[in-house]
Amino acid sequence: MVQSEAVQVLNVSKSFSQGKEKPEQVLRNISFHVKKGEIVTLLGQSGCGKSTLLNIIGRFEREDSGTVLFGGKTVDRPNRSCIMMFQNYGLLPWRSVLGNVELGLEEQGLNAKTRRTRALDYLRLVGLEDKADSFPLQLSGGMQQRVALARALAIEPELILMDEPFAALDTFTRYHLQNELLRIQKQSRTTIILVTHDIDEAVYLSDRILILSSNPGTIHKEIGVHTTKPRDRGHGDFQHFRKQILEQFHFNGAISAAEFSI
Numbered sequence: 193m194v195q196s197e198a199v200q201v202l203n204v205s206k207s208f209s210q211g212k213e214k215p216e217q218v219l220r221n222i223s224f225h226v227k228k229g230e231i232v233t234l235l236g237q238s239g240c241g242k243s244t245l246l247n248i249i250g251r252f253e254r255e256d257s258g259t260v261l262f263g264g265k266t267v268d269r270p271n272r273s274c275i276m277m278f279q280n281y282g283l284l285p286w287r288s289v290l291g292n293v294e295l296g297l298e299e300q301g302l303n304a305k306t307r308r309t310r311a312l313d314y315l316r317l318v319g320l321e322d323k324a325d326s327f328p329l330q331l332s333g334g335m336q337q338r339v340a341l342a343r344a345l346a347i348e349p350e351l352i353l354m355d356e357p358f359a360a361l362d363t364f365t366r367y368h369l370q371n372e373l374l375r376i377q378k379q380s381r382t383t384i385i386l387v388t389h390d391i392d393e394a395v396y397l398s399d400r401i402l403i404l405s406s407n408p409g410t411i412h413k414e415i416g417v418h419t420t421k422p423r424d425r426g427h428g429d430f431q432h433f434r435k436q437i438l439e440q441f442h443f444n445g446a447i448s449a450a451e452f453s454i
């Protein structure tokens with residue numbers, strides 16, 4: 193049987209204890225699946241457990257109960273087929289742009305020429321081939337994020353986990369990178385799980401949106417964004433999905449929509 197599920201999260205629960213206090217349950221019985229090539233977004237209030245869930249999927253954190261399957265199999269440790277991208281880019285300032293993109297390839301046993309060619313290919317894909325010899329601090333925030341994206345893609349992972357990757361960027365750079373991401377993802381068909389509190393970003397990028405409730409985090413609602421990409425932010429369909437999400441948060445009662453980037 194062909195395994196079309198890239199990731200299955202089955203009944204995952206997680207608690208944290210701080211000092212002598214009673215453990216606090218952060219995630220309760222979270223179950224969902226992500227198909228190969230899908231973009232699925234986790235959307236929810238600050239503190240509802242989105243990053244914890246992403247860390248569990250990336251195997252940086254361990255669930256208390258439940259299972260995470262990749263292509264139907266359990267995985268114990270972080271590995272190259274699943275890459276995490278953070279909002280602070282995680283670039284090494286003392287390495288050139290090319291050196292940063294090559295970083296993830298060094299563990300793969302590729303020779304220097306192959307590494308360089310592949311890194312340059314991915315820099316070209318994100319439009320930064322001409323910055324190969326620059327250093328991260330010589331680039332704008334948007335460019336640094338593109339380098340981080342090139343580095344993640346160069347590893348050719350099956351799954352990219354993105355924790356608010358564009359949150360630190362200004363609106364126009366964010367819109368530009370969202371378009372870049374969609375263009376590249378369409379080519380590479382990489383599966384993406386994205387965490388954001390930006391409703392607009394979620395509707396623009398996602399095939400499906402999972403809205404998490406808080407205390408403890410559970411999946412409150414799944415919304416399939418059934419419109420073609422690229423999407424028009426001014427179109428009625430886009431507004432329809434935005435409204436649907438806002439209604440979920442109002443319905444949820446616990447928070448005001450003003451807490452979200454709308």
Ligand SMILES: Nc1ncnc2c1ncn2[C@@H]1O[C@H](COP(=O)(O)OP(=O)(O)OP(=O)(O)O)[C@@H](O)[C@H]1O
Binds near residue numbers: 239240241244389
């Ligand atoms: N290692 C840890 N030890 C103790 N508590 C933790 C740990 N990691 C997360 N928490 C707690 O778990 C809860 C969920 O945190 P998490 O960062 O997953 O939420 P989030 O939805 O990603 O929030 P934000 O949107 O603000 O980034 C918070 O109350 C946080 O304090």
